[in-house]
Amino acid sequence: MKKNIVIANWKMNPQSAQEARRLFDTITKGIRRVKKTDVVICPPFVHLPDVKSVRHTQKVFLGSQDIFWEEKGAYTGEISSRMLQSFGVTHVIIGHSERRRWLGETDEMINNKIKTALKAGLVPILCVGEWVREIPGEIPDIVENQVRSALKGLKKGDFKNGIIAYEPVWAIGTGRPETPDNAAKAALFIRKIVRDILGKKTAEHIRVIYGGSVNAENAASFISKDIRGMEGILVGGASLRADDFIKIVKSV
Numbered sequence: 209m210k211k212n213i214v215i216a217n218w219k220m221n222p223q224s225a226q227e228a229r230r231l232f233d234t235i236t237k238g239i240r241r242v243k244k245t246d247v248v249i250c251p252p253f254v255h256l257p258d259v260k261s262v263r264h265t266q267k268v269f270l271g272s273q274d275i276f277w278e279e280k281g282a283y284t285g286e287i288s289s290r291m292l293q294s295f296g297v298t299h300v301i302i303g304h305s306e307r308r309r310w311l312g313e314t315d316e317m318i319n320n321k322i323k324t325a326l327k328a329g330l331v332p333i334l335c336v337g338e339w340v341r342e343i344p345g346e347i348p349d350i351v352e353n354q355v356r357s358a359l360k361g362l363k364k365g366d367f368k369n370g371i372i373a374y375e376p377v378w379a380i381g382t383g384r385p386e387t388p389d390n391a392a393k394a395a396l397f398i399r400k401i402v403r404d405i406l407g408k409k410t411a412e413h414i415r416v417i418y419g420g421s422v423n424a425e426n427a428a429s430f431i432s433k434d435i436r437g438m439e440g441i442l443v444g445g446a447s448l449r450a451d452d453f454i455k456i457v458k459s460v
């Protein structure tokens with residue numbers, strides 16, 4: 209059976225290598241006996257070599273917050289899949305709403321990044337979600353469009369190890385999460401779209417997870433008992449507080 213997964217997105221934090229090491233050290237010590245849940249930590253690129261040196265358990269996967277779609281060359285400021293893999297990165301967040309908003313990432317760029325990650329054997333964590341809450345419990349068309357365009361051109365089976373994070377933007381960093389019931393509905397909806405594009409096998413194999421104001425108190429409520437529901441969470445703010453993040457992983 210698939211394990212649930214907890215992913216930490218540190219975003220542009222912490223500010224020094226020393227703090228990054230300390231945070232990673234405390235978290236990986238705190239969760240080294242956890243067996244039933246996969247854990248991925250995504251620090252900023254520059255902290256990857258530092259945190260790698262204080263990993264207390266190989267069971268914690270390293271992820272990055274982005275990737276570039278070309279493999280090498282004249283792309284100032286960008287990071288390639290091979291560079292990431294040389295630091296032990298196995299997972300990559302793609303299409304986070306903050307990159308869509310502040311860096312102008314388009315659906316086409318996201319689609320290219322997904323293809324590059326898959327080609328390199330990295331696990332893509334595709335982020336989708338609507339900007340504003342319209343009718344509670346109804347998943348707006350934009351989510352379907354984001355999923356369809358991100359997976360465009362993939363062959364059946366290509367994305368079977370992929371992860372899709374449903375992150376309603378209005379819930380990110382606001383302290384106002386989606387309800388677990390509505391999140392579970394979104395998971396079903398996303399799986400249905402994936403089934404339509406890439407077939408039943410892939411739809412059953414991928415993991416759909418929730419992100420947006422997850423904390424130590426509400427984390428476990430997002431994990432569905434039903435295998436078709438949410439199978440993990442993506443945690444921003446609370447992943448920067450070691451105690452909270454350890455509690456989140458243990459509660460899941």
Ligand code: PGA
Pocket residue numbers: 217375379380381382419420421422442443444445446
């Ligand atoms: P948050 O962020 O947990 O701080 O709401 C989640 C995310 O952006 O992935």
